[in-house]
Amino acid sequence: MNRRSALAEPDAPPQPGTDASGWVLRGLVTAHLVAGFAQPVFAGVYLSGDFDGLAWHVIGADLVSYIGLAQIAVAAAVWIRVRRAWPFWASLALTLGATAQYLAGMEGALWLHFPLGVSLVAGIAAVFAAAWARPLPRRRKEVRADA
Amino acid sequence: MPDVNLPVTRRRMLGIGAGIGFVAAGGLALSTGWARRPAETGEVLRSEVPLPQAFSVPLPIPPVLAPIQSTPDGERYELIQREAEAEILPGFTTRLWTYDGVFPGPTIESRRGRPVTVAHRNELPVPTVVHLHGGRTPAASDGYPTDLVLPEGWTGHDGHHMADDRAQVTNASREYGFPLDQRAAMLWYHDHRMDFTAPAIWKGLAGMHFVRDDVEDALDLPGGDHELPLMVADRAFDAEGQLAYPALDPTLTGEHGVEEPYVAGVLGDVVLVNGAPWPEHEVDTGIYRLRLLNGSNARHYEFEAVTDEGRTLPLVQIGADQGLLAAPVEHQRLPVAPAERYDLLLDFGEVPLGSGVRLVNRLGTGRTAEVMRFKAVRPGQRAPIPQTLADDLPSWDRSEAAQVRDLAFRSGRMDDGRHGWLVDGLPFDPARTDVTARLGDVEVWRLVADVHHPVHLHLVGFRILSRGGGDPLPHDAGLKDTVSLRPGESAEIITRFEGYRGRYLFHCHNAEHEDMGMMANLEIV
Numbered sequence: 073m074n075r076r077s078a079l080a081e082p083d084a085p086p087q088p089g090t091d092a093s094g095w096v097l098r099g100l101v102t103a104h105l106v107a108g109f110a111q112p113v114f115a116g117v118y119l120s121g122d123f124d125g126l127a128w129h130v131i132g133a134d135l136v137s138y139i140g141l142a143q144i145a146v147a148a149a150v151w152i153r154v155r156r157a158w159p160f161w162a163s164l165a166l167t168l169g170a171t172a173q174y175l176a177g178m179e180g181a182l183w184l185h186f187p188l189g190v191s192l193v194a195g196i197a198a199v200f201a202a203a204w205a206r207p208l209p210r211r212r213k214e215v216r217a218d219a
Numbered sequence: 220m221p222d223v224n225l226p227v228t229r230r231r232m233l234g235i236g237a238g239i240g241f242v243a244a245g246g247l248a249l250s251t252g253w254a255r256r257p258a259e260t261g262e263v264l265r266s267e268v269p270l271p272q273a274f275s276v277p278l279p280i281p282p283v284l285a286p287i288q289s290t291p292d293g294e295r296y297e298l299i300q301r302e303a304e305a306e307i308l309p310g311f312t313t314r315l316w317t318y319d320g321v322f323p324g325p326t327i328e329s330r331r332g333r334p335v336t337v338a339h340r341n342e343l344p345v346p347t348v349v350h351l352h353g354g355r356t357p358a359a360s361d362g363y364p365t366d367l368v369l370p371e372g373w374t375g376h377d378g379h380h381m382a383d384d385r386a387q388v389t390n391a392s393r394e395y396g397f398p399l400d401q402r403a404a405m406l407w408y409h410d411h412r413m414d415f416t417a418p419a420i421w422k423g424l425a426g427m428h429f430v431r432d433d434v435e436d437a438l439d440l441p442g443g444d445h446e447l448p449l450m451v452a453d454r455a456f457d458a459e460g461q462l463a464y465p466a467l468d469p470t471l472t473g474e475h476g477v478e479e480p481y482v483a484g485v486l487g488d489v490v491l492v493n494g495a496p497w498p499e500h501e502v503d504t505g506i507y508r509l510r511l512l513n514g515s516n517a518r519h520y521e522f523e524a525v526t527d528e529g530r531t532l533p534l535v536q537i538g539a540d541q542g543l544l545a546a547p548v549e550h551q552r553l554p555v556a557p558a559e560r561y562d563l564l565l566d567f568g569e570v571p572l573g574s575g576v577r578l579v580n581r582l583g584t585g586r587t588a589e590v591m592r593f594k595a596v597r598p599g600q601r602a603p604i605p606q607t608l609a610d611d612l613p614s615w616d617r618s619e620a621a622q623v624r625d626l627a628f629r630s631g632r633m634d635d636g637r638h639g640w641l642v643d644g645l646p647f648d649p650a651r652t653d654v655t656a657r658l659g660d661v662e663v664w665r666l667v668a669d670v671h672h673p674v675h676l677h678l679v680g681f682r683i684l685s686r687g688g689g690d691p692l693p694h695d696a697g698l699k700d701t702v703s704l705r706p707g708e709s710a711e712i713i714t715r716f717e718g719y720r721g722r723y724l725f726h727c728h729n730a731e732h733e734d735m736g737m738m739a740n741l742e743i744v
Binding site for chain 1: 226227232235236239243246247249250251253254255256258625626627629643644665667669687688705706707708709711
């Protein structure tokens with residue numbers, strides 16, 4: 073098999089299509105990725121002396137929080153319909169981390185804010201990769217594709 | 220090449236996840252263990268002599284300077300800047316640079332609108348220049364860093380590394396004229412020489428200056444021996460008991476700046492109050508007015524008054540850098556940055572006789588966590604704390620602002636490639652005008668910091684509109700001339716440029732930052 077067939081679903085007919093809940097999840101993890109990567113950009117703009125960068129950083133933080141919460145809800149649907157639990161637990165972990173990140177930022181605890189921010193962006197990227205790597209088909213019974 | 224279409228095993232996925240998690244947790248643990256919590260900008264210079272027991276020496280009160288001449292047009296004072304010796308640590312004689320032989324320098328008492336002239340004579344081995352911090356002073360007497368008073372027979376160059384065509388250099392002496400048409404406030408005077416302000420202040424060139432007015436008099440606040448000027452400043456001592464300072468050139472005549480580890484600021488391990496290490500002061504059980512100045516080069520404090528029983532007494536703030544507040548603000552803990560002043564009332568009414576109240580520093584560790592102690596020895600008079608204070612505070616509104624400026628205070632490289640501190644990406648240059656403001660204009664400045672930067676404006680007081688995009692903190696109340704920015708923090712300040720035209724400054728009042736570039740010109744036209 074070549075690389076293209078592994079990534080392009082139409083070339084792999086044995087694999088069933090992704091469920092609607094999976095598509096919503098993919099949309100959200102993509103938005104999460106964009107918002108997550110924008111945060112250090114706003115922080116850099118702010119620390120370079122552009123006061124407005126701070127307002128953008130706060131808007132970005134709110135956005136990441138809302139996306140995270142929505143992602144938890146959709147991941148719960150994925151858990152039920154696709155019978156995959158990892159998106160739920162990963163989304164929950166990211167949102168808990170993002171909450172700590174928000175508070176650390178408000179408190180000015182940069183010793184926590186910087187490394188946690190890097191970790192969160194890594195986590196967001198990992199979840200993005202995992203959500204798009206394999207189809208998320210609807211399963212009515214417990215079927216383990218990787219078993 | 221492995222078959223990329225093979226399903227990723229659950230075990231492998233968990234392994235990758237665990238790996239990322241392990242690295243992230245490791246980074247967080249490293250940061251938790253390594254980073255200073257709370258953040259501290261600067262490096263501690265350790266003393267090489269045994270340090271005295273806390274609360275074993277009495278609190279000195281600097282002498283009030285008597286005028287040489289008093290006329291209907293104001294007072295005239297004379298001060299001699301000279302080397303002097305003092306016993307700061309018991310058993311050691313420490314050489315200091317002083318105003319009139321004492322550290323802190325003599326206190327000047329003045330009244331609003333009564334002009335004060337201070338003739339300074341420089342008998343120190345280096346050029347000097349005096350700035351009255353918080354003074355509404357014409358530019359010619361504001362102590363611009365290149366307006367040097369050269370020592371008699373000075374043959375060196377001006378001591379600083381940049382040319383300045385506008386510098387007003389004098390030999391041996393200079394008269395500074397202060398109209399003092401400003402609100403009652405605690406000001407302080409200190410050396411402001413280009414490139415060498417930090418070591419000059421460290422060596423002792425600082426004193427307090429009070430302005431009084433009718434608004435303050437009407438409040439009948441504690442006075443006399445119930446009003447205590449407190450200059451808190453940290454220092455470090457070498458093995459001989461002399462002041463230690465990590466200057467690149469210990470003669471303070473050539474290369475400026477400090478050794479690399481101290482570039483973020485020099486912190487001492489001895490806390491002096493009015494020049495005495497961790498002093499004790501006997502009080503009665505009445506209310507005292509504390510006129511607190513952080514005269515440290517770089518150390519921030521968070522003050523708390525704690526009784527011997529461990530109870531916290533409220534610090535009731537009645538004034539800020541530029542005078543009285545509209546109403547008192549009560550603090551359990553009060554953060555104070557270098558150059559800030561706080562006017563506080565402290566009520567010893569509930570303190571049992573013979574018992575004490577320690578003024579502690581919650582940002583300190585070890586010996587720097589202690590500041591001084593008050594010991595109640597006599598019964599005193601209780602008095603109510605007035606609930607309304609001054610009604611003469613200026614109120615400026617954003618909508619009046621003719622200009623909104625963003626200014627960044629952060630680290631960077633100076634012209635010579637050395638590490639330094641920059642305002643909007645540039646190190647200080649006397650020849651460059653950084654901000655031009657019109658006399659009478661209201662402006663909003665939005666200041667952004669990378670690490671701690673206490674930002675000070677000459678000439679004017681300002682109000683703090685916001686901090687970190689949100690509301691100001693309780694201790695931001697009133698009229699200020701120095702705003703303490705914490706790491707990654709920003710503040711919006713508003714002021715009206717009033718008083719005088721001319722060349723002024725704004726700068727970081729971490730004195731090491733100031734010497735290493737973090738200063739800029741403010742031209743009022």
